[in-house]
Amino acid sequence: MITPPSAEARREAGERLGALAVPAGALGRLGELGVWLAACQGQVPPAAPSNVRLAVFAGDHGVATHGVSAYPAAVTGAMLGVVAQGRSGVDALARAHGVHVRLVDVGVDHESGHALHVRRGSGAIHLEDALTHAETLQALEVGAAVAREEIAAGADLLLSGDLGIGNTTPAAALVAAGLGVPAEQVVGRGTGVDDAGLARKTAVVEQALQRAGARADDPVDCLTALGSADLAAAAGYVREAARAGVPVLLDGLMAVACALTAERLEPGVAAWCAAGHRSTEPGQSLALEKLGLEPLLDLGLRLGEGSGAVAAVPLVRAAAALLGEVALLAEVLPPDA
Ligand SMILES: O=C(O)c1ccc[n+]([C@@H]2O[C@H](COP(=O)([O-])O)[C@@H](O)[C@H]2O)c1
Numbered sequence: 001m002i003t004p005p006s007a008e009a010r011r012e013a014g015e016r017l018g019a020l021a022v023p024a025g026a027l028g029r030l031g032e033l034g035v036w037l038a039a040c041q042g043q044v045p046p047a048a049p050s051n052v053r054l055a056v057f058a059g060d061h062g063v064a065t066h067g068v069s070a071y072p073a074a075v076t077g078a079m080l081g082v083v084a085q086g087r088s089g090v091d092a093l094a095r096a097h098g099v100h101v102r103l104v105d106v107g108v109d110h111e112s113g114h115a116l117h118v119r120r121g122s123g124a125i126h127l128e129d130a131l132t133h134a135e136t137l138q139a140l141e142v143g144a145a146v147a148r149e150e151i152a153a154g155a156d157l158l159l160s161g162d163l164g165i166g167n168t169t170p171a172a173a174l175v176a177a178g179l180g181v182p183a184e185q186v187v188g189r190g191t192g193v194d195d196a197g198l199a200r201k202t203a204v205v206e207q208a209l210q211r212a213g214a215r216a217d218d219p220v221d222c223l224t225a226l227g228s229a230d231l232a233a234a235a236g237y238v239r240e241a242a243r244a245g246v247p248v249l250l251d252g253l254m255a256v257a258c259a260l261t262a263e264r265l266e267p268g269v270a271a272w273c274a275a276g277h278r279s280t281e282p283g284q285s286l287a288l289e290k291l292g293l294e295p296l297l298d299l300g301l302r303l304g305e306g307s308g309a310v311a312a313v314p315l316v317r318a319a320a321a322l323l324g325e326v327a328l329l330a331e332v333l334p335p336d337a
């Protein structure tokens, strides 16, 4: 169901890039980014994205009370308020770069009364399933609906972000399951756990993978056993964007784990994605490698909220400007040069 970005526009953009009045290859990754954008838009030169929209998927996680985070679960609800007030880290970045922020409370542990709220917190994955099968399908559809609404609002670039204490644990489990690697390769320090916390977190992911068993081979079962409502929604969001042919800029571990899961659900998603930044989480780098994506920024960011994607938006616009505005060498060289 996913149509790839235009091969014709990619070829034409590559030719234009090679013909610009710059030394061959001198635009490096910005050149590649412009070619990707042109392929996604099906036009050369590509337009600079002007309606960039971020969805931040929020939820609580049962593992948060099992010593896997440096912060208490109560921070999730508190930060929900901070984002809503426009005073979070990502809000500041989004204002700086003209990005629209939408907070989607899919699974925070409170009564939200909102139609997009799937449940109050997700299960502690080492002890129980995160979700029921029906909740997984519901959360995937919540994410898809959010993508459709943002596209209807005119989005020409969608960003995926996350919020939720403990969420790096299920996200690491999704990456381990998706890549078939052991817990210790994907687990990182998240909000900053110490060595004992890192060991507990690794044991939780290992136990969760053991508990899931062969269900880890199926992406929907993976979200049910090892994920969460907010992560399933983020996977549904990126899959829907790819189905609609709208490019996506990914953030840190959660966004990338969900893109990996979406690619498993429906191959072809990754071609519509670019990676905004390299997170400090090792699982994010491994998943990006599997998806064939090289992150644009490497700033040591580990905030989440979509911050690394928003920080990379100026680079996407810069790539479009370069392909669109730089002279062609053939126009400016004297005929005898
Ligand atoms: O984006 C990332 O790669 C990232 C890395 C570390 C932490 N975070 C953020 O921190 C929270 C999860 O960290 P933790 O330690 O509670 O699992 C959650 O709200 C994420 O947005 C995000």
Ligand SMILES: Cc1cc2nc[nH]c2cc1C
Pocket (backbone or CB within 6 Å): 071, 075, 079, 162, 163, 164, 191, 303, 304, 305
């Ligand atoms: C303060 C705080 C802000 C966050 N934003 C995303 N994850 C977070 C985790 C904490 C602890």
